[in-house]
Amino acid sequence: MGIFKNIAGRLDDNLLRAFVKWLWPRYRRPRIGYMKNYQVLRAYFFYQKILRINGNVPWPVDFRSKIVDWPNIEKGICSDPGDNPGIYINASGGLKLGNNVNIGQNSILTTTNHYKYDHRKKSHTKGITIGNNVWIGANVSIVAGTTIGNNVTIGAGCFIKGSIPDNSTVIISDKSLDIIPKTKDYEWDCTLDELN
Secondary structure, eight states: OOHHHHHHHHHHHIIHHHHHHHHOOTOOOOOSSSSHHHIIIIIIIIIIIOOTTTHHHHHOOOTTTTSSGGGGGEEEEBBOOOOTTTTTTTTOOOOOESSEEEEEOOOOSSSOOOTTTEEEEOOOOOOOOOOSEEEETTTOOETTTTTEEEEEETTTOEOOOEEEOSSSSEEETTTTEEEEOOOSOOOOOGGGGGGG
């Protein structure tokens, strides 16, 4: 059993790793501690590369998610927008993601909006910028013109507009958002890990 595991591990880390890198050239995750390469292929290959759902996006995207204008997305390592189910991203106005950004299921990021005096036109407000080490919970909506700092946790169900400061946690409280300062720094630096 140990010999088989060793062979399977080497196969995954060499052959399958090269195949994953070829299929998704902008996929950058730690080699240890995240999905193994066969798991990435099992989860994303058929829908994205055979059925061509989000087929041109150069990182893994779940077939239940939708990415519009993906070339307008700048992303760091350990950030694969759309890899969870039900995410909708309209990147027409530009989306910048730092390192280690996780977006929860059924979240919406829209980088443009309609002009309120003529809905056929786009408004002047556009773009979303998200810093490093950001966790965005499920069912979050983030609208154009938003800037989220580093080391931020956004609780599930929040509507985010404007600016969220570094080192904070955002939660829904009654009818408003509470921004709670964090008491210590983020502990993991993904740039120090050996990446896929």
